[in-house]
Amino acid sequence: MKITVFGAGYVGLVTGACLSDLGNDVILVDVVKEKIDNLKNIILPIYEPGLEEIIRRNYNKKRLLFTTDSASAITNAEIIFIAVGTPQAEDGQADLNAVRAVATEIGKHINNYKIIVNKSTVPVGSGDLVANIISNNQKGEKIDFDVISNPEFLREGCAIQDFMQPDRIIIGSSNNKASQLIVDLYNPLETTVLVMDVRSAEMVKYASNSFLATKISFINEIANICELVGADVGLVAGGMGLDKRIAHGFLHAGIGFGGSCFPKDCQALIKTAQEIDYDFKVLKSTLETNYLQRTHFIKKIIRILGNVEGKKLGILGLSFKSNTDDMRDAPSIDIINELVKNGALVTAFDPVAIKEAKKYITGINFATSSYQVAEGSEALIILTDWNEFKQLDLLKIKELLKSPIIIDGRNIYVPSKMKDLGFKYYTIGRGKA
Ligand SMILES: NC(=O)c1ccc[n+]([C@@H]2O[C@H](COP(=O)([O-])OP(=O)(O)OC[C@H]3O[C@@H](n4cnc5c(N)ncnc54)[C@H](O)[C@@H]3O)[C@@H](O)[C@H]2O)c1
Structure with missing residues (x-):
């Protein structure tokens, strides 16, 4: 599959690196140019055991690319993962500014049907928010897309193992065809995959961490x-x-x-x-x-x-x-x-x-x-x-x-x-x- 991952932090880097290691073509996008330039020289912005080796291997095979050019990364993708930060806002709620920014970019540059996978930890209802932003930013002919929730449960320090051998994979979707594509993407990982509605999937993440x-x-x-x-x-x-x-x-x-x-x-x-x-x-x-x-x-x-x-x-x-x-x-x-x-x-x-x-x-x-x-x-x-x-x-x-x-x-x-x-x-x- 052709995959784009937004956010080259703990979750985005691990997701991008592991999905490329499973044989997919992955483009990792980040807004911080220095991070992307360093990644092209295999200088990682974070310490995570085993990650550098996977990135080097897949970068050398040209299955993993790094860019700040979100437009081309969007047009090239069949599946787009959102893995940007959702830090705590002043009022205690998750700050969704980065998620909104990515959804806006997707809306502006979407050129054919795509599945948007929300991997960032986002409050219940964010799937609808992302879908609305994408729709509202489309100009001209409306292009179809689906937004899926796929919360991430990896632990820093053993993130590769957690991604490759997860206890479970949660997929929240209102569209069977789209969720089946994501189930297929994760097929090599051989674990329990639970498909449910988007809001329940979003809640699984918060309920688990809490x-x-x-x-x-x-x-x-x-x-x-x-x-x-x-x-x-x-x-x-x-x-x-x-x-x-x-x-x-x-x-x-x-x-x-x-x-x-x-x-x-x-x-x-x-x-x-x-x-x-x-x-x-x-x-x-x-x-x-x-x-x-x-x-x-x-x-x-x-x-x-x-x-x-x-x-x-x-x-x-x-x-x-x-x-x-x-x-x-x-x-x-x-x-x-x-x-x-x-x-x-x-x-x-x-x-x-x-x-x-x-x-x-x-x-x-x-x-x-x-x-x-x-x-x-x-x-x-x-x-x-x-x-x-x-x-x-x-x-x-x-x-x-x-x-x-x-x-x-x-x-x-x-x-x-x-x-x-x-x-x-x-x-x-x-x-x-
Ligand atoms: N860190 C963890 O252990 C962990 C585990 C599970 C889930 N999560 C969740 O995953 C999400 C990401 O967490 P993280 O720890 O990887 O964050 P992070 O801060 O390490 O990385 C986020 C990255 O997103 C980039 N970014 C911000 N805006 C962007 C944009 N518009 N386009 C492209 N890139 C952009 C930032 O520059 C940064 O590199 C959060 O919602 C977090 O709650 C984190």
Whole structure:
């Protein structure tokens, strides 16, 4: 198939690269010229394991092209994916400006029947919005098209695997012929494909992300109670997760979720509900609990270390989760800013996110290794569960630290082992804090 993908970000790049790897001819369009120029030299705007190799392979085979010329990318396509950003607008709803801009371009340049696939996360009713914009921007003879909802569920850090081996593919469409074409496009992926109406498909995405976010906030509250009653949230989650109705995923207690999806998608669903006079109480609590978890952690640090003014503190991990350089709404931003506000002298290290982090965090030093961070620090504070932090030479870390204190916001070590190594090791929800 001839496919055009709008948006060369996490979702668009992965979608374009993987669809070209499945044998389709793909054109990736972005409005940022520098991004497109770099991509032509296989310089990626994001860190995503395995993506560069797939892009290089398909670019070399000329199955994957990069352009800023939306007109020719539209006229050449049979299927057009919209994968542009839908960040949180000031009122909490999803900002659809980029989606509107792409729909306008499609309306202006559509030259024959096309299927428009909305992969961006967009509120219920956006399928109609996109269709109306396309229709209204067509001049002269009206050309037929169908708008399909196909929400994306990939996780940054394992996006290729998630795209190629998804748990399910959701297709929302009011036209059987169009949805069958998209079912056929995904046929090589061998997974369950659910076809439904557009509005339900749009809702599946918000409901899924909100549910996962709620699971995280729930286990974080259990962790907070565990600290007060002297229970271990790791054991509790293990026991809960064996129940198939609950399952293990997203029961890892920590400093809460961040990133570009959960916070904004929860907020957008709360807003959608509000607009129809529905008070989504559970989801509001999910978000409130999430941000409180950052505050709890800051208070914990100060309770353990006392006044942090003038103290050198080492931070391990900046990205909102491991295996990505994405810093959008990362807990590290709030936590570090608060420590700096309290006069702490912060040095931080992240395996890939330092370049991004510099756009969000100022007034701290960035180190080139975990060991450099530990050197002379009063305590080591873990904010992201990168694998390389799990493999550190902890005896060396202990020697480098001023005092053997580790405050772990991601519960990456075994408390008994840390005790044996001589650390004062503080965690989230594993016994009395
Ligand atoms: N990042 C994730 O893990 C993830 C997962 C599932 C779904 N989503 C959803 O997918 C969508 C995209 O997210 P993302 O993280 O890839 O965003 P992103 O910010 O990484 O990328 C968006 C890209 O769109 C480009 N763009 C903006 N306006 C454009 C236009 N008019 N024409 C062409 N390109 C344009 C931007 O320059 C940017 O490169 C969002 O709706 C998001 O909620 C994201």
